[in-house]
Amino acid sequence: MSPLTRTIILAATTALTAGPALAQNDFQACLQNIRTDAIQQGVPAPVIDTAFRGLTPDQKVIDLDSRQPEFSLTYGKYVGQSVTPDRIAKGQQKMAQYRPLLDALEREYGVPPQYLISFWGMETNYGTFMGDFQALRSVATLACMTKRVAFFSGETIAALKILANNHMSSPQMKGSWAGAMGQCQFIPTSFLAYAADGDGDGRADIWTNKADVFASITNYLRAAGWRAGETWGREVSPGTAAAAGGRIVRPAGANGPVYSTTRNFGAILRWNQSDFFALAVGLLSDRIGA
Numbered sequence: 001m002s003p004l005t006r007t008i009i010l011a012a013t014t015a016l017t018a019g020p021a022l023a024q025n026d027f028q029a030c031l032q033n034i035r036t037d038a039i040q041q042g043v044p045a046p047v048i049d050t051a052f053r054g055l056t057p058d059q060k061v062i063d064l065d066s067r068q069p070e071f072s073l074t075y076g077k078y079v080g081q082s083v084t085p086d087r088i089a090k091g092q093q094k095m096a097q098y099r100p101l102l103d104a105l106e107r108e109y110g111v112p113p114q115y116l117i118s119f120w121g122m123e124t125n126y127g128t129f130m131g132d133f134q135a136l137r138s139v140a141t142l143a144c145m146t147k148r149v150a151f152f153s154g155e156t157i158a159a160l161k162i163l164a165n166n167h168m169s170s171p172q173m174k175g176s177w178a179g180a181m182g183q184c185q186f187i188p189t190s191f192l193a194y195a196a197d198g199d200g201d202g203r204a205d206i207w208t209n210k211a212d213v214f215a216s217i218t219n220y221l222r223a224a225g226w227r228a229g230e231t232w233g234r235e236v237s238p239g240t241a242a243a244a245g246g247r248i249v250r251p252a253g254a255n256g257p258v259y260s261t262t263r264n265f266g267a268i269l270r271w272n273q274s275d276f277f278a279l280a281v282g283l284l285s286d287r288i289g290a
Helices: 005-014 024-040 045-052 059-066 075-082 085-097 099-109 113-124 135-145 149-166 188-194 210-223 263-271 275-289
Strands: 233-236 258-261
Touching: 024 045, 024 135, 024 149, 045 149, 059 135, 075 275, 085 099, 085 113, 085 275, 099 113, 099 210, 113 210, 113 275, 135 149, 149 188, 188 210, 210 263, 258 275, 263 275
Parallel strands: none
Antiparallel strands: 233 258
């Protein structure tokens, strides 16, 4: 998930608004309220009307939202499932395949190729698992059929802005059940903030265009404070002091591995506020770049 399914799940469990979830027969009335707000924010009415025509709530999204599991994997299991030999090998192949593009981004922005590949691998297994939900329908369902009206109404308006500005149709805008889209799994507001046009064609296509996918990940990390020439961190012996600007991370408790992390680890955490995820990104990037 990014910016992101973890962000989405956090919002889905904390950004509650007052009042009960809307009944299904209120869905169209909710859409009309969103339409009014979207027009006030500059979205053309014809774009909204085309996107909302025939739109119905997605029951599967409602079901998935109502039974989100608690995160229960141990650090060892999480890393074992994330940093696999197959993912490392595929990451090395992908890095070699797109090396000229990745090197160009590194020269301009200072983010090494192995990190971009690592994020890509962690989020969608190199673009193979992006989700098959219509993002607009998902966020509209979550806005109108759950208690997170304010948060997901904003995401619905952001999705409408993407349709208006990026010259794509709603069926093309696919993602996870919670609205995380494309090969880097940006929620609509993150797309508007960070999606980048990597090949100069006037569009930011994080679904099919690898130049745009890599440029978008780079753009997010730059905004998160990525520092060129600095690693994410390393495993150290117990008792080692933290690096300047970083911190010591013990993901498995006192008897597990110890990592001295840097400010770039903090940039990774901006993407996903989980030490497990950030460590997996760092360790996968190390293996891919070895």
